[in-house]
Amino acid sequence: MTMPNSEAATPGGTKCGFVAIIGATNAGKSTLVNALVGAKVTIVSHKVQTTRAPIRGIAISGPSQLIFIDTPGIFRPRRRLDRAMVDAAWSGAGEADIVALIVDAARGLEESVDAIVGRLADISLPRILILNKVDRVANKATLLDLAAKLSARVPFERVFMISALNTDGVEDLKTWLAAAAPEGPWHYPEEDISDAPMRLLAAEITRERIYHWLHEELPYAITVETTSWKELRDKSVRIEQTIFVGRASQKSIVLGKGGQTIKQISSQARQEIQGILETKVHLFLFVKVREGWEGDPERYREMGLNFPKD
Numbered sequence: 468m469t470m471p472n473s474e475a476a477t478p479g480g481t482k483c484g485f486v487a488i489i490g491a492t493n494a495g496k497s498t499l500v501n502a503l504v505g506a507k508v509t510i511v512s513h514k515v516q517t518t519r520a521p522i523r524g525i526a527i528s529g530p531s532q533l534i535f536i537d538t539p540g541i542f543r544p545r546r547r548l549d550r551a552m553v554d555a556a557w558s559g560a561g562e563a564d565i566v567a568l569i570v571d572a573a574r575g576l577e578e579s580v581d582a583i584v585g586r587l588a589d590i591s592l593p594r595i596l597i598l599n600k601v602d603r604v605a606n607k608a609t610l611l612d613l614a615a616k617l618s619a620r621v622p623f624e625r626v627f628m629i630s631a632l633n634t635d636g637v638e639d640l641k642t643w644l645a646a647a648a649p650e651g652p653w654h655y656p657e658e659d660i661s662d663a664p665m666r667l668l669a670a671e672i673t674r675e676r677i678y679h680w681l682h683e684e685l686p687y688a689i690t691v692e693t694t695s696w697k698e699l700r701d702k703s704v705r706i707e708q709t710i711f712v713g714r715a716s717q718k719s720i721v722l723g724k725g726g727q728t729i730k731q732i733s734s735q736a737r738q739e740i741q742g743i744l745e746t747k748v749h750l751f752l753f754v755k756v757r758e759g760w761e762g763d764p765e766r767y768r769e770m771g772l773n774f775p776k777d
């Protein structure tokens with residue numbers, strides 16, 4: 468494995484593994500990475516300063532640093548942004564040390580899983596299969612059946628049956644990944660992991676809240692940037708963020724009637740950021756129209772994506 472950032476080396480016996488998490492929408496990728504990363508929330512951003520694919524989280528297990536590469540769960544991309552994200556996902560998978568396919572065991576072998584498995588066969592890297600949501604499967608024999616069907620399509624080094632939500636089996640998975648990671652220096656210095664990306668994490672939290680409230684009304688991607696971060700004397704933190712939308716009509720959707728929507732988004736995002744920082748947070752959100760950004764290669768680069776050619 469190449470080590471572009473050798474300055475981050477931790478001397479003696481360290482391991483560092485890139486794990487690409489591949490799965491259909493709703494398979495539980497975020498829940499799993501959050502469970503693996505644990506209380507020590509690190510990078511959970513689509514926009515980390517990396518030349519690799521976007522990173523969803525970093526976990527430390529003994530001498531091993533595990534870096535989870537994000538894969539958006541869109542496998543029928545129509546828009547340019549979606550295509551860029553899917554391309555990033557697959558190129559990320561190609562650069563990883565291990566590819567982990569996560570499947571919603573309660574839904575079984577649906578079409579989207581089938582499509583992913585078909586493409587997985589082209590990647591000549593160690594693969595593992597993670598059957599998630601086993602808490603929702605009453606008949607455990609169906610799990611073995613599903614594992615057998617998927618393994619017949621493409622061989623896996625190992626099959627894990629977990630519940631990311633209850634964290635059942637997550638520790639075993641983490642221990643296995645940590646042992647399987649190749650020897651080498653850590654890619655990210657520990658202090659970088661916990662400090663620098665907080666601005667990105669905070670932006671991501673707001674973006675998630677916007678999607679939560681508006682995913683049906685706002686089919687277009689929006690971006691959020693943390694523009695200011697100040698620690699005040701009373702130890703509280705004042706954060707300013709700008710939400711970029713593609714059109715004026717989207718701006719009014721984000722604001723909502725009488726500013727009600729943005730108020731909800733702001734309040735929930737503030738509480739979540741507050742929970743992570745463990746200090747009082749003042750969050751100020753601004754909405755700006757940035758027309759035509761979907762056709763602007765620079766914006767893609769900012770998000771760590773390549774601009775897809777048609």
Ligand SMILES: Nc1nc2c(ncn2[C@@H]2O[C@H](COP(=O)(O)OP(=O)(O)OP(=O)(O)O)[C@@H](O)[C@H]2O)c(=O)[nH]1
Nearest residue numbers: 491492493494495496497498540600603630631632
């Ligand atoms: N019952 C149960 N629900 C789960 C489990 N893991 C995840 N979920 C739920 O499944 C839904 C989707 O989980 P996410 O982690 O957002 O899935 P994702 O794969 O990251 O989704 P995308 O980012 O949209 O691709 C959420 O409602 C989770 O709470 C699990 O082990 N058991």
